[in-house]
Amino acid sequence: MSNKTPSSSSAPRIVYCPTCHKPVAWTAENPSRPFCSARCQSSDLGAWANEEYRIAQAEPDAGSDE
Numbered sequence: 001m002s003n004k005t006p007s008s009s010s011a012p013r014i015v016y017c018p019t020c021h022k023p024v025a026w027t028a029e030n031p032s033r034p035f036c037s038a039r040c041q042s043s044d045l046g047a048w049a050n051e052e053y054r055i056a057q058a059e060p061d062a063g064s065d066e
Contacts, residue, residue, distance in 0.1 A: 019043050 019040035
């Protein structure tokens with residue numbers, strides 16, 4: 001039986017930066033992951049602070065007293 005897990009392969013997992021969509025290696029050496037850089041990370045944080053992103057809220061039931 002091997003102690004290796006599927007995520008311990010030699011090739012790093014590739015994800016895409018949520019801000020600029022560049023491919024990014026998901027490794028411990030990248031402190032900004034999942035972003036490609038601190039600049040993209042800061043840009044995303046600024047968008048949240050400016051309320052450019054919103055989390056959807058469930059609509060209350062029509063028969064609810066709330």
